[in-house]
Amino acid sequence: xxxxxxxxxxxxxxxxxxxxxxxxxxxxxxxxxxxxxxxxxxxxxxxxxxxxxxxxxxxxxxxxxxxxxxxxxxxxxxxxxxxxxxxxxxxxxxxxxxxxxxxxxxxxxxxxxxx
Amino acid sequence: xxxxxxxxxxxxxxxxxxxxxxxxxxxxxxxxxxxxxxxxxxxxxxxxxxxxxxxxxxxxxxxxxxxxxxxxxxxxxxxxxxxxxxxxxxxxxxxxxxxxxxxxxxxxxxxxx
Numbered sequence: 001x002x003x004x005x006x007x008x009x010x011x012x013x014x015x016x017x018x019x020x021x022x023x024x025x026x027x028x029x030x031x032x033x034x035x036x037x038x039x040x041x042x043x044x045x046x047x048x049x050x051x052x053x054x055x056x057x058x059x060x061x062x063x064x065x066x067x068x069x070x071x072x073x074x075x076x077x078x079x080x081x082x083x084x085x086x087x088x089x090x091x092x093x094x095x096x097x098x099x100x101x102x103x104x105x106x107x108x109x110x111x112x113x114x115x
Numbered sequence: 116x117x118x119x120x121x122x123x124x125x126x127x128x129x130x131x132x133x134x135x136x137x138x139x140x141x142x143x144x145x146x147x148x149x150x151x152x153x154x155x156x157x158x159x160x161x162x163x164x165x166x167x168x169x170x171x172x173x174x175x176x177x178x179x180x181x182x183x184x185x186x187x188x189x190x191x192x193x194x195x196x197x198x199x200x201x202x203x204x205x206x207x208x209x210x211x212x213x214x215x216x217x218x219x220x221x222x223x224x225x226x227x228x
Contacts, residue, residue: 036219042221043119043207046216046217049216090158100215100217101163101165101170101207101209102171103158103217108157108158
């Protein structure tokens with residue numbers, strides 16, 4: 001069965017520091033891969049997605065993610081974190097060639113930012 | 116362009132009752148998906164509709180049902196509510212949900228007492 005693992009439940013970083021959130025997936029083939037962010041009381045906002053091609057994907061708000069097939073990973077990075085980045089981050093997958101409408105999500109990583 | 120809207124935003128029901136949640140997708144979007152978010156289980160896929168047809172269904176009991184209307188608006192219904200149905204129910208829409216970005220609404224917070 002497909003699954004997504006986000007090993008870190010909660011991460012705290014200082015403002016201005018770099019960030020890396022980990023995501024590993026289990027799937028027979030390379031799926032579509034996504035990162036979403038959820039602020040308290042809000043829905044989800046798409047940060048970036050990977051379908052194929054260049055394994056380094058640029059997203060909104062200065063985020064990027066790198067797909068590593070050999071490690072079944074799709075880690076999210078940001079070089080310098082801002083206080084407004086404090087939120088919960090979700091990695092998700094959808095079957096390759098299938099519909100994005102039935103995403104499988106990881107359990108999320110809550111990001112806290114220290115001033 | 117208006118985003119995805121969900122009504123009501125908050126709802127309190129008692130066990131055994133039923134509830135209907137509504138989702139209005141972004142204008143022009145034909146695909147609507149529903150997800151349940153709880154602290155314990157996280158985000159779980161409920162169902163996906165495209166052009167009034169259910170295209171995919173998650174692993175939820177038959178008490179959870181949905182439909183989509185010709186204007187792409189969607190409703191989901193939960194019958195015989197249980198305490199464990201307390202959750203944030205999120206709706207997402209996209210043009211066709213294959214390679215198109217999904218846009219999520221703010222959710223409906225359902226509390227079952």
